[in-house]
Amino acid sequence: MISENRWQHILGVARKAKEFALKMQPDNEKYAEDMFLLGLLHDLGYEFLETGKGHGALGGEILQRSGYKYWKEVANHGYSENAPMTDELFILDCADMSVKADGKNCTMKERLEDIGNRYGTASAAYQKAILEIQKLQSDPRYVRLK
Ligand SMILES: [Fe+2]
Numbered sequence: 824m825i826s827e828n829r830w831q832h833i834l835g836v837a838r839k840a841k842e843f844a845l846k847m848q849p850d851n852e853k854y855a856e857d858m859f860l861l862g863l864l865h866d867l868g869y870e871f872l873e874t875g876k877g878h879g880a881l882g883g884e885i886l887q888r889s890g891y892k893y894w895k896e897v898a899n900h901g902y903s904e905n906a907p908m909t910d911e912l913f914i915l916d917c918a919d920m921s922v923k924a925d926g927k928n929c930t931m932k933e934r935l936e937d938i939g940n941r942y943g944t945a946s947a948a949y950q951k952a953i954l955e956i957q958k959l960q961s962d963p964r965y966v967r968l969k
Contacts, residue, residue, distance in 0.1 A: 825870045831926025837862030839918035839928065843968050847910060858914050861893050865900050865915055875948075902955035908962065917959055917968055920952070931956045 825833070837859045844851070844858035868882030869875060883898025891897075899906035900915050920931045924941065935952050942948040959965060
């Protein structure tokens with residue numbers, strides 16, 4: 824189920840994705856709208872799962888069935904070694920790592936600490952988040968979001 828906190832996170836990610844979209848494409852309002860929607864949809868899979876495991880894949884599958892343009896980005900969000908890092912996945916992942924579980928904006932370092940506090944630093948979620956943040960921050964597009 825999507826919890827109240829998660830709704831706050833989802834809305835925060837949508838707004839962050841809109842902000843990042845405008846940094847990537849300053850004159851493209853429609854792109855910002857599209858990225859806001861992508862943020863709103865990215866954690867949809869949680870509604871149908873007991874835990875967060877596999878929520879990206881499930882959300883992607885639901886959205887693919889509905890003909891949604893960015894279903895692959897939803898399916899691949901979070902750290903995924905081999906997923907093509909499209910601009911849209913980059914925006915979504917950066918936004919997801921800049922908004923805490925309660926919806927508040929944060930740095931990627933704070934987001935990592937938040938994940939560590941919730942799941943433990945030995946958890947797969949935490950280890951994946953470390954790799955994800957490294958990947959995002961070393962991407963040449965990262966400086967454009969500043
Ligand atoms: Fe997610």
